[in-house]
Amino acid sequence: MSELRVRAGGLYTTVQDTGRFGHYHMGMPPSGAMDTYSAVVANMLVGNPDGAGVLEGTYVGPTLEFTDDRLVAVTGADVPVTLNDEPVEPWTAIRVRSGDVLGFAMIRAGCRAYVAVSGGIDVPVYLGSRSTYTLTGIGGHEGRKLVDDESLPLGAAEGPGRDGAVVPEDLRPDLTGTAELRTVVGLCSYRLTEGGLASFLGTDWKVTKDADRVGYRLRGGKLDFTEREQPFGAGSDPANVVDLGYPVGSIQVPGGDEPIVLLNDAVTGGGYATIGTVISVDRDRIAQTKTGDAVRFNSVDLDTALAARRDRRERIERVRSRIAR
Amino acid sequence: METTTLRVLPCGDTALLVESAGLDDVLALHAALDADRPAGVVDLVPAARTLLLRFDPDRTDVAAVERAVREACPRDVTRSGGELVEIPVVYDGPDLADVAHHTGLSERDVIAEHTGGEWTVAFGGFAPGFGYLTGGSPRLEVPRRPESRTRVPTGSVALAGTFSGVYPRSSPGGWQLIGRTDLVTWDVDRDPPALLRPGVRVRFVETTASADSGGSASTGGAA
Numbered sequence: 001m002s003e004l005r006v007r008a009g010g011l012y013t014t015v016q017d018t019g020r021f022g023h024y025h026m027g028m029p030p031s032g033a034m035d036t037y038s039a040v041v042a043n044m045l046v047g048n049p050d051g052a053g054v055l056e057g058t059y060v061g062p063t064l065e066f067t068d069d070r071l072v073a074v075t076g077a078d079v080p081v082t083l084n085d086e087p088v089e090p091w092t093a094i095r096v097r098s099g100d101v102l103g104f105a106m107i108r109a110g111c112r113a114y115v116a117v118s119g120g121i122d123v124p125v126y127l128g129s130r131s132t133y134t135l136t137g138i139g140g141h142e143g144r145k146l147v148d149d150e151s152l153p154l155g156a157a158e159g160p161g162r163d164g165a166v167v168p169e170d171l172r173p174d175l176t177g178t179a180e181l182r183t184v185v186g187l188c189s190y191r192l193t194e195g196g197l198a199s200f201l202g203t204d205w206k207v208t209k210d211a212d213r214v215g216y217r218l219r220g221g222k223l224d225f226t227e228r229e230q231p232f233g234a235g236s237d238p239a240n241v242v243d244l245g246y247p248v249g250s251i252q253v254p255g256g257d258e259p260i261v262l263l264n265d266a267v268t269g270g271g272y273a274t275i276g277t278v279i280s281v282d283r284d285r286i287a288q289t290k291t292g293d294a295v296r297f298n299s300v301d302l303d304t305a306l307a308a309r310r311d312r313r314e315r316i317e318r319v320r321s322r323i324a325r
Numbered sequence: 326m327e328t329t330t331l332r333v334l335p336c337g338d339t340a341l342l343v344e345s346a347g348l349d350d351v352l353a354l355h356a357a358l359d360a361d362r363p364a365g366v367v368d369l370v371p372a373a374r375t376l377l378l379r380f381d382p383d384r385t386d387v388a389a390v391e392r393a394v395r396e397a398c399p400r401d402v403t404r405s406g407g408e409l410v411e412i413p414v415v416y417d418g419p420d421l422a423d424v425a426h427h428t429g430l431s432e433r434d435v436i437a438e439h440t441g442g443e444w445t446v447a448f449g450g451f452a453p454g455f456g457y458l459t460g461g462s463p464r465l466e467v468p469r470r471p472e473s474r475t476r477v478p479t480g481s482v483a484l485a486g487t488f489s490g491v492y493p494r495s496s497p498g499g500w501q502l503i504g505r506t507d508l509v510t511w512d513v514d515r516d517p518p519a520l521l522r523p524g525v526r527v528r529f530v531e532t533t534a535s536a537d538s539g540g541s542a543s544t545g546g547a548a
Binding site: 021023024025026027028083127135136137138143183184186243244245246247248249254268269271272274276277278279281289302305306308309313 | 334335336337338339342365367368369371372373374375376377379382383386387448449450451452453454455457469481485486488492493494496497499511519521537
């Protein structure tokens with residue numbers, strides 16, 4: 001039986017893949033790796049399909065012991081990684097053998113590290129995905145974060161992974177400085193005054209301690225709305241106060257001073273005005289911010305958002321071809 | 326069906342929000358698009374006056390999705406005839422007095438109105454297992470709380486707008502809490518896990534005993 005031993009679960013480590021889609025209407029968010037790029041690239045390094053199960057560690061990574069020959073790769077946050085207490089390179093496929101122990105030191109930049117193992121973390125598929133959604137306890141490993149001294153099933157390592165395959169520096173995300181989040185303003189942004197919108201876009205927001213897979217609450221500015229928040233259901237319109245579906249990445253500002261960016265495990269709908277949506281590519285970037293980090297919203301149009309997406313797909317293909325060599 | 330009232334709003338690069346005149350229009354549009362799903366659309370999320378379409382931008386684009394929405398022929402949906410679920414409720418919610426105040430009813434009358442008619446799940450959303458119940462007494466229309474609570478207990482029975490709902494698990498929430506139930510509305514070991522799915526009819530039944538109350542007698546009616 002092939003398994004991965006979890007000696008220490010770390011602070012908040014879960015099994016994730018590229019997400020659970022098609023169940024949004026029943027209130028089921030997609031979950032999945034918060035930093036998709038890093039998760040997909042980690043899988044590529046060890047020869048897995050892009051959507052194989054990986055581990056997402058938060059702040060403090062897990063300690064993992066291997067029980068057979070595997071390739072392992074760590075991507076995402078900038079964090080020192082060790083194999084049997086010796087430093088090893090991140091963004092690199094590393095050959096491990098039975099008894100080898102992978103460990104993490106303190107994170108230097110970013111927030112979430114991804115661990116891919118050849119064969120993938122082979123937890124049962126629930127509603128089409130291996131992603132963990134802890135709020136209702138489904139998916140992943142028993143629907144929860146990992147704890148010390150347990151084991152995870154691994155799939156058969158039959159992929160084309162190659163020991164020493166490495167992602168060049170220029171294809172790794174830059175996690176330093178203020179996180180610039182390209183945002184399509186819209187939906188209910190008309191409820192903000194012009195000054196309110198300018199202040200939303202002009203503020204260096206700070207990530208508060210309320211920042212997790214559900215969403216990020218930010219602080220640092222004040223936004224003026226054109227009118228007081230209308231009570232739900234009062235009168236005939238406008239629609240922005242009636243419950244509606246929230247897309248992942250959407251930004252709402254209850255109270256006017258603390259924007260919340262909804263992320264992979266967020267509620268799927270509700271009655272708050274949404275003033276914009278962080279483009280899909282840059283959700284990877286906010287996922288790599290932590291409490292105290294600075295975040296800015298840059299208004300972009302839809303074409304820019306789509307170009308950014310094409311650009312990322314091209315980066316992923318460049319990684320794929322570099323690794324294949 | 327009037328389609329000129331549709332307003333299509335972008336939500337980033339992977340979703341569109343279609344605003345419609347009301348719930349019936351939304352459900353009619355949803356039924357049409359669900360029956361003949363446009364290529365690349367991965368999720369259709371109906372809500373009170375909107376339909377959220379999430380799509381895979383690698384397989385389609387905003388213009389194609391918007392075209393599909395505008396060309397869809399909304400079909401009338403009957404929101405009745407579904408399975409009937411009885412929900413036992415202890416009416417001791419912290420907002421019962423506020424609801425009485427808003428509606429001009431006595432607390433007893435609020436309970437009578439809530440238990441007096443049949444509700445129907447119009448759509449789901451918010452959290453897994455949450456169903457938006459419609460068709461109840463129009464006298465129960467109330468605004469949401471001015472401030473939402475950071476933690477609403479599992480099983481809370483609530484009102485907002487013309488809707489009623491049951492919180493399937495502890496979560497933040499801004500609805501008016503009038504009572505609580507022991508009935509498990511979301512259970513991952515059940516297939517399907519959600520009890521309150523679109524089309525299901527609901528009748529609330531007042532009960533006085535609850536496993537939560539600490540009393541010895543429990544007729545809780547947990548699933």
